[in-house]
Amino acid sequence: MSDDIYHTRMQAALEEARCAALRDEVPIGAVLVHRESGEIKARAGNRTIELCDPTAHAEIQVIRTVCLAVQAQRLPEYDLYVSLEPCPMCAAAISFARIETVYFGAADPKSGGLTSSVNLYSHAPLHHKPKIVSGLLEEECAQILREFFKAKR
Amino acid sequence: MSDDIYHTRMQAALEEARCAALRDEVPIGAVLVHRESGEIKARAGNRTIELCDPTAHAEIQVIRTVCLAVQAQRLPEYDLYVSLEPCPMCAAAISFARIETVYFGAADPKSGGLTSSVNLYSHAPLHHKPKIVSGLLEEECAQILREFFKAKR
Numbered sequence: 001m002s003d004d005i006y007h008t009r010m011q012a013a014l015e016e017a018r019c020a021a022l023r024d025e026v027p028i029g030a031v032l033v034h035r036e037s038g039e040i041k042a043r044a045g046n047r048t049i050e051l052c053d054p055t056a057h058a059e060i061q062v063i064r065t066v067c068l069a070v071q072a073q074r075l076p077e078y079d080l081y082v083s084l085e086p087c088p089m090c091a092a093a094i095s096f097a098r099i100e101t102v103y104f105g106a107a108d109p110k111s112g113g114l115t116s117s118v119n120l121y122s123h124a125p126l127h128h129k130p131k132i133v134s135g136l137l138e139e140e141c142a143q144i145l146r147e148f149f150k151a152k153r
Numbered sequence: 154m155s156d157d158i159y160h161t162r163m164q165a166a167l168e169e170a171r172c173a174a175l176r177d178e179v180p181i182g183a184v185l186v187h188r189e190s191g192e193i194k195a196r197a198g199n200r201t202i203e204l205c206d207p208t209a210h211a212e213i214q215v216i217r218t219v220c221l222a223v224q225a226q227r228l229p230e231y232d233l234y235v236s237l238e239p240c241p242m243c244a245a246a247i248s249f250a251r252i253e254t255v256y257f258g259a260a261d262p263k264s265g266g267l268t269s270s271v272n273l274y275s276h277a278p279l280h281h282k283p284k285i286v287s288g289l290l291e292e293e294c295a296q297i298l299r300e301f302f303k304a305k306r
Contacts, residue, residue, distance in 0.1 A: 053217055054226040054249035055208065064206055073207040088273060089249065092242035092266075096207035110278050113245075117278055118271075120241060125263050125270055 009033055009081045010105060010137045012043055016058060017083045017144050020045030027144045030058035030082040032066050032075070035100065041078070042066045058082060059090040063097045074098040083141040085134070088113035091120040094130055101131040105141025162186055162234045163258060163290045165196055169211060170236045170297050173198030180297045183211035183235040185219050185228070188253065194231070195219045211235060212243040216250045227251040236294040238287070241266035244273040247283055254284040258294025 009031055016029025025046040032042045044061035048054055059082050067073055076098045083105045086094060091113030094102055102114070113120045114132055121129040162184055169182025178199040185195045197214035201207055212235050220226050229251045236258040239247060244266030247255055255267070266273045267285055274282040 048226050052220045052224050052226050054220060055213055055217060055246050060208055064208065067205045067207060071205050073201050073205050087245060088266075089242050089245035092240060092245070093208050096242065113241075118273065118276060120271065123271060 005038070006081075006103065006136055009040065010083070010103065010141070012040055013058075013081045013083045013105070014137065014140055014144065016043050016045035017141070020047070020058070021144065021148050023047070023050060025049055027148045028058050028082065028084045030062045030080060032062040032099075033079045033081065035077055035079055041069070055089065057087065057090050059086050060093055063093055063099075067097065076100060079103065080130075081136070083137075084108050084145065085112035085114050085116065087111055088118050088120055091118075092126065095121070095126040095128050098128050099130050101133060103133045103136050105135070105137050106145065107134060107138075158191070159234075159256065159289055162193065163236070163256065163294070165193055166211075166234045166236045166258070167290065167293055167297065169196050169198035170294070173200070173211070174297065174301050176200070176203060178202055180301045181211050181235065181237045183215045183233060185215040185252075186232045186234065188230055188232055194222070208242065210240065210243050212239050213246055216246060216252075220250065229253060232256065233283075234289070236290075237261050237298065238265035238267050238269065240264055241271050241273055244271075245279065248274070248279040248281050251281050252283050254286060256286045256289050258288070258290050259298065260287060260291075 013029040017027040021027035029045045042062040042065040047056045079101045081103045085108040166182040170180040174180035182198040195215040195218040200209045232254045234256045238261040
């Protein structure tokens, strides 16, 4: 596949991140793509404040949405695109859902669960360790977060 | 407080674990206790199969239930009792929810997120690191799991 397709998917995640910022939620967005058809089957931004749910990260929401839609708790035919490196909670949930590949934009050196201080797929005895592709539209993904937290100060 | 009170709460978590086994879910149960009143405000067992939701662990469910009830995503006034050591997903969610103390029954040397190979509260830069009390009704908690998996073989 050309880079364009991956970029288009991450752009959709970025749109969800921007919508999250408008709701005053930390601007992180995610989409879940059915690998064979190439279709985006779910898209979401953070909604922890709106839903009063500390687990309502973008990644958890797209996983729940598609699991419910296909009536399964495992999604090996899906790939996740998310604007920020998943936290340890989401990293574990992504593994439980058997997602094949996680594409993320910006790294999260402080709180990330994949390539940062907690490298969950390297150390944890998880049954399934998704592939990781990092740095997709990294600068755009990081910029949304920088602008959001700058405006908060 | 006398040990009885802690045991009563863990017994409630164990009842939820037994109900989960009857639904053919991995028998783990959790209750969330309001510290000041001493009341159990939510109780749940695993429902990942029934709900088609890989995140529907007992701990996540009681957190979501109480967060929704009190319309907040942080629960600093609550303690969690859970029959098995939380996995990394739940361990992170418990931290996000700002729960003060986690009481667990059996340790999970293979997949636990607290005292086992992933020691999330020691290594991860989480903003809140709950206190951990382990080994409460440990033998009963472990036995339910052993019996469940023995019957599966």
